[in-house]
Structure formats: structure tokens, C-alpha cells
Amino acid sequence: xxxxxxxxxxxxxxxxxxxxxxxxxxxxxxxxxxxxxxxxxxxxxxxxxxxxxxxxxxxxxxxxxxxxxxxxxxxxxxxxxxxxxxxxxxxxxxxxxxxxxxxxxxxxxxxxxxxxxxxxxxxxxxxxxxxxxxxxxxxxxxxxxxxxxxxxxxxxxxxxxxxxxxxxxxxxxxxxxxxxxxxxxxxxxxxxxxxxxxxxxxxxxxxxxxxxxxxxxxxxxxxxxxxxxxxxxxxxxxxxxxxxxxxxxx
Amino acid sequence: xxxxxxxxxxxxxxxxxxxxxxxxxxxxxxxxxxxxxxxxxxxxxxxxxxxxxxxxxxxxxxxxxxxxxxxxxxxxxxxxxxxxxxxxxxxxxxxxxxxxxxxxxxxxxxxxxxxxxxxxxxxxxxxxxxxxxxxxxxxxxxxxxxxxxxxxxxxxxxxxxxxxxxxxxxxxxxxxxxxxxxxxxxxxxxxxxxxxxxxxxxxxxxxxxxxxxxxxxxxxxxxxxxxxxxxxxxxxxxxxxxxxxxxxxxxxxxxxxxxxxxxxxxxxxxxxxxxxxxxxxxxxxxxxxxxxxxxxxxxxxxxxxxxxxxxxxxxxxxxxxxxxxxxxxxxxxxxxxxxxxxxxxxxxxxxxxxxxxxxxxxxxxxxxxxxxxxxxxxxxxxx
Numbered sequence: 208x209x210x211x212x213x214x215x216x217x218x219x220x221x222x223x224x225x226x227x228x229x230x231x232x233x234x235x236x237x238x239x240x241x242x243x244x245x246x247x248x249x250x251x252x253x254x255x256x257x258x259x260x261x262x263x264x265x266x267x268x269x270x271x272x273x274x275x276x277x278x279x280x281x282x283x284x285x286x287x288x289x290x291x292x293x294x295x296x297x298x299x300x301x302x303x304x305x306x307x308x309x310x311x312x313x314x315x316x317x318x319x320x321x322x323x324x325x326x327x328x329x330x331x332x333x334x335x336x337x338x339x340x341x342x343x344x345x346x347x348x349x350x351x352x353x354x355x356x357x358x359x360x361x362x363x364x365x366x367x368x369x370x371x372x373x374x375x376x377x378x379x380x381x382x383x384x385x386x387x388x389x390x391x392x393x394x395x396x397x398x399x400x401x402x403x404x405x406x407x408x409x410x411x412x413x414x415x416x417x418x419x420x421x422x423x424x425x426x427x428x429x430x431x432x433x434x435x436x437x438x439x440x441x442x443x444x445x446x447x448x449x450x451x452x453x454x455x456x457x
Numbered sequence: 458x459x460x461x462x463x464x465x466x467x468x469x470x471x472x473x474x475x476x477x478x479x480x481x482x483x484x485x486x487x488x489x490x491x492x493x494x495x496x497x498x499x500x501x502x503x504x505x506x507x508x509x510x511x512x513x514x515x516x517x518x519x520x521x522x523x524x525x526x527x528x529x530x531x532x533x534x535x536x537x538x539x540x541x542x543x544x545x546x547x548x549x550x551x552x553x554x555x556x557x558x559x560x561x562x563x564x565x566x567x568x569x570x571x572x573x574x575x576x577x578x579x580x581x582x583x584x585x586x587x588x589x590x591x592x593x594x595x596x597x598x599x600x601x602x603x604x605x606x607x608x609x610x611x612x613x614x615x616x617x618x619x620x621x622x623x624x625x626x627x628x629x630x631x632x633x634x635x636x637x638x639x640x641x642x643x644x645x646x647x648x649x650x651x652x653x654x655x656x657x658x659x660x661x662x663x664x665x666x667x668x669x670x671x672x673x674x675x676x677x678x679x680x681x682x683x684x685x686x687x688x689x690x691x692x693x694x695x696x697x698x699x700x701x702x703x704x705x706x707x708x709x710x711x712x713x714x715x716x717x718x719x720x721x722x723x724x725x726x727x728x729x730x731x732x733x734x735x736x737x738x739x740x741x742x743x744x745x746x747x748x749x750x751x752x753x754x755x756x757x758x759x760x761x762x763x764x765x766x767x768x769x770x771x772x773x774x775x776x777x778x779x780x781x782x783x784x785x786x787x788x789x790x791x792x793x794x795x796x797x798x799x800x801x802x803x804x805x806x807x808x809x810x811x812x813x814x815x816x817x818x819x820x821x822x823x824x825x826x827x828x829x830x831x832x833x834x835x836x837x838x839x840x
């Protein structure tokens with residue numbers, strides 16, 4: 208039986224189809240302003256028997272497509288455990304939220320923490336800061352790694368950080384150093400969250416921000432251990448939902 | 458949408474609530490004084506002993522907060538802002554009826570708010586010690602209650618003697634016993650009363666001026682609940698997770714967490730807070746009445762006390778007694794004492810019961826409903 212998982216996040220939607228634990232196909236699109244239309248388009252032409260939804264749009268999807276749902280916490284736990292067996296701690300930084308999850312030795316969620324209700328320290332924060340400094344989002348991390356110095360950025364709020372960045376630029380500071388300081392501030396916050404749940408390894412970093420090489424390097428430095436990143440870190444939630452669907456009793 | 462069948466005893470509660478303002482108005486007409494109370498630490502018995510009517514004041518709705526923020530800082534506990542806003546806007550009839558207000562120094566935010574509230578209506582603030590066991594704490598608190606007694610005597614012209622105090626204690630003990638019996642109904646599995654029904658009953662009963670009416674009503678509710686009048690028996694309700702809500706008080710308008718828990722398919726079976734189970738103690742009826750009031754009220758296990766060991770004893774008893782499977786620890790935004798104590802509560806639950814709490818910090822607004830929902834659903838999935 209083919210099981211699909213769909214992860215409707217604030218920035219992107221991912222779809223994964225599995226059969227007997229093997230990934231058959233993956234797809235991704237932007238969430239946009241009409242997530243259900245985008246989800247419908249993503250499903251178009253896909254072949255599966257059952258589907259489970261996760262992510263912030265899961266309840267909308269449940270109504271529109273009459274599908275069961277699971278929270279992204281449980282979906283990430285499942286997805287990470289399948290990709291990296293034995294993982295004990297997960298950091299997921301997505302478009303608009305971030306979470307740290309501790310898993311027990313069976314791969315089940317033991318404890319979790321989520322960020323506050325604003326987008327401080329998430330993908331959206333990095334996206335806006337990249338734009339303020341004139342970097343492409345895809346190159347933001349690698350450019351930050353080229354910095355000679357590290358500047359300390361105090362503000363975590365997107366609005367305040369933007370003014371802080373503007374004044375640093377006005378002082379003639381190197382934009383790469385500012386970029387590195389911004390990454391440091393996100394990492395400090397993430398490490399605090401991880402330490403509240405557990406920092407037992409192996410630690411897995413997932414979600415869109417895991418694609419940023421600077422984030423990984425700084426996390427490893429702060430946690431003093433290797434941080435593992437799945438091959439496609441944005442697909443973890445959708446994969447987890449697909450696998451949970453296949454485990455569901457009918 | 459599912460149409461809920463009307464529950465006769467809840468209709469009766471509504472009816473009595475509707476009569477309540479009339480009852481108070483009539484009593485005022487007969488010359489009785491009305492005393493407004495904010496916090497569980499202030500013994501209402503002292504007002505009752507002076508033949509005055511103690512009333513709870515409003516503070517659980519979001520509506521008046523915008524007005525309150527014209528005076529108070531935004532980054533303040535919503536309970537304080539709501540209470541102040543209700544008073545300023547005169548939208549709380551109980552505040553309007555009150556001849557004076559009794560507050561106490563439960564927290565920094567409240568005590569500074571009371572200074573401003575005094576501009577709208579005479580507000581007497583009782584100085585509450587921050588510790589329950591130091592040698593000086595109880596004598597100091599007893600002195601405050603002595604002062605409170607004199608204030609009530611001056612306000613009403615009634616001399617409060619031992620006999621009057623004993624009678625008031627006995628009445629309030631009966632009321633607290635009725636509240637406890639009502640909440641204890643939910644020790645049964647599945648819980649005969651839903652969390653939102655319980656919250657509605659406890660909130661409305663707290664406003665009732667006629668204690669005999671509220672005692673009789675709660676006693677009737679206990680019988681009705683045992684006959685499954687509140688929610689029909691169904692096979693599924695046994696699989697609903699049993700949640701205990703701890704932390705800050707909740708009421709009508711500040712009940713979003715209870716609602717989300719229920720929407721996610723679980724039951725809030727117990728409330729370990731001052732709107733719930735903390736208000737079920739018994740005051741010694743044989744000892745010197747003012748001694749007895751001082752020592753019992755000071756034992757209230759609120760996070761303003763340092764240390765606050767009583768809260769952990771109460772939690773332990775309730776988690777076992779109510780067959781609790783998960784604990785949600787609620788903190789109103791900017792309530793430092795509950796926010797800090799959340800760490801110890803989680804540690805205690807993990808050590809004693811092997812599961813963590815879900816700690817939520819929020820306010821009365823609805824803007825974070827979905828963020829709360831994902832946390833609550835994930836917590837329930839985890840249990």
C-alpha cells in the first residue's frame with residue numbers, strides 16, 4: 208500500500224510517498240497565500256492509497272481532504288528516526304517556528320520545546336536579514352562563513368535586529384561579519400532550546416534552515432559535537448507523516 | 458455542528474446567576490455593605506462576620522485590556538490588566554456595587570495596580586508575607602487580619618466578635634466543602650463533568666452573594682453529576698487522556714487552554730490553581746478564629762510564596778487521586794513567580810511520575826490559538 212505524507216508549513220509544502228518504508232517520490236512547492244490550492248496542485252497526478260497531513264496547515268487539510276493529521280513534533284520524531292536510527296535529539300528550524308525534540312531509545316518523543324509565538328530565530332528571520340544585507344538566501348550561510356570577525360548582535364526580534372543591522376552597516380562594518388553575528392544569535396537561541404530538552408547525541412538538524420552551512424558549523428561549535436543533517440532536511444516532516452500513516456490501524 | 462442538550466442543573470445555575478445582581482442590590486438597599494475581593498489570600502470570612510457581602514471581582518476577560526493599557530504597561534499580567542480595565546470602564550457590576558475593595562500584595566504587578574485602582578474606589582491592601590514558615594510570618598499576617606477586621610468594623614458599624622467570626626468560618630467551610638465535593642466528582646473515570654463545565658460552574662458560583670444558594674446548588678450538582686447529567690456516558694470517553702491544569706487561575710474568557718485540550722480529545726479533570734482546588738481548605742472552627750484564619754489562609758500554596766512546598770504536596774495528592782496522565786502548567790504572560798516555578802514543577806513531575814509537564818505562557822488574546830494547539834496536540838500524542 209502506498210502512503211503519502213504532506214507537510215504544510217508556513218513557507219513550503221512537501222509531499223512524500225512511501226511503500227513498505229521505501230521512498231517512492233518527493234515533491235515540494237511554496238505555500239503561498241492559498242495553501243489548500245497549492246496542496247491540491249502538489250497532489251495532482253500522484254498515486255497513493257492513504258495520506259496523512261502535518262504542519263501548521265494540517266487542520267485545514269483535514270477538512271478539505273478528509274485526511275488524518277499528526278503534529279509536526281511527532282512527524283519529525285518519526286521521520287528522523289527512520290532516516291537516522293538511534294537519533295536522540297532533533298533541532299528543526301523552519302520558516303516560522305523552531306523546535307527541539309528529545310527522543311527516547313525507541314525513537315518516541317520524550318520531551319519538546321517550541322519557540323515563542325513570533326518568528327524570532329527562524330528561517331523567516333534569516334531570510335529578512337539576508338535581504339537587508341543584500342545576500343541571496345542560498346548564499347547567506349556560506350558568505351557568513353567567510354567573515355574575518357564576529358560581531359555580536361543583541362536583538363532577536365526581526366524588527367529590532369533590522370535596525371541594529373542598519374546601524375552596523377552605517378558604522379561601516381563588513382556585511383559578512385554582520386551576517387556571521389546574525390547566525391550566531393540564531394544559534395545561541397537554538398542551543399538554549401536544545402539544552403532545555405536534552406543535548407544527548409546523536410543530534411539531528413532538520414528543516415529548511417538546516418541547508419545553511421554556517422548554521423551547522425556554529426551549532427557544532429556550540430554543542431561540541433557533530434550535528435547530523437538528513438540528505439533532504441525539508442522532507443523529514445512529510446516522510447514522518449507518510450510512515451505514521453502506514454502504521455495506522457485501519 | 459452538534460447540538461448540545463440543555464442540562465437542567467446548568468440552567469438553574471444560569472437562573473441563580475441572573476438573580477444574583479438583584480440579590481446584591483436588595484441587600485444594599487437594606488443597608489448591607491458589599492466588599493470586593495481579588496485574591497484567595499484575603500479571608501472573606503471577616504467581611505461576612507461584619508454582615509457585609511463579599512464578592513469576587515471580574516478579571517478573566519480580554520475586552521477591557523485595551524483600556525487598561527492606556528494606563529498600565531503592555532508587558533504585564535493579563536489578569537491584572539483585565540481587573541483594572543473592568544474597574545475603569547465600570548463594566549464589572551460587582552466592582553460598581555462594591556463599597557470598598559480588598560487587595561493583597563500577592564505580586565508586584567498587583568500591588569502597584571492597586572495604588573492606581575484606589576483612585577477609582579477605596580482599595581485596602583493587606584501586606585502578605587512571602588514565606589509561610591518563618592517565625593515572623595504568621596504573627597505579621599495575623600496583625601494584618603486584625604487591621605482588616607477593624608477596617609470592616611469601621612466600614613459596616615458592626616463589632617466583629619468571636620461568635621460572628623466562628624459563624625462566618627463555619628459557613629465558608631461549608632461552601633468550600635461543597636466546592637471540593639463537586640471537584641472530587643471527577644476522581645471517577647471517565648470524568649462525569651467536562652473541564653469547561655467545571656470551569657463555568659466554579660466561575661459563576663464565585664460571584665454568588667447568597668452562600669446558602671451556592672452551597673445548595675453545588676450539592677445538587679454533585680448528585681446530578683453522579684447520575685451522568687452533565688455528559689452522557691459513552692464508551693469513547695474512557696480513552697480520553699486525563700489532564701490536570703496547574704498554575705495561574707482561569708475563568709470564563711481565559712479558558713482557551715481548557716477548550717483546546719477538549720478539542721484535541723482529552724479531558725481536564727482537575728484544576729490545581731486558586732480558581733479551583735486551592736479553594737477547598739477547611740479553617741479550624743475550634744481555635745481562636747483570627748488565629749485559625751491567619752494560619753490557614755497563609756498556607757495557600759501560591760508561587761508568590763518562597764519556598765512553595767505546599768504546591769508540590771497538593772500536586773502529588775491530586776495527580777494520584779484524580780488518576781492524572783498529563784499536567785499542563787499555565788503561566789500568564791509576565792507572571793514571573795509561576796514562570797520560574799514551572800521549572801521545578803516539571804522536574805518534580807519527571808522525578809515523581811515519570812512524565813514532563815507542558816508549560817505554556819500566554820495571555821487572554823486568541824492570536825496564538827494555533828501555536829498553543831500544536832503544543833497541546835503534540836503533548837497529548839506523547840503521553
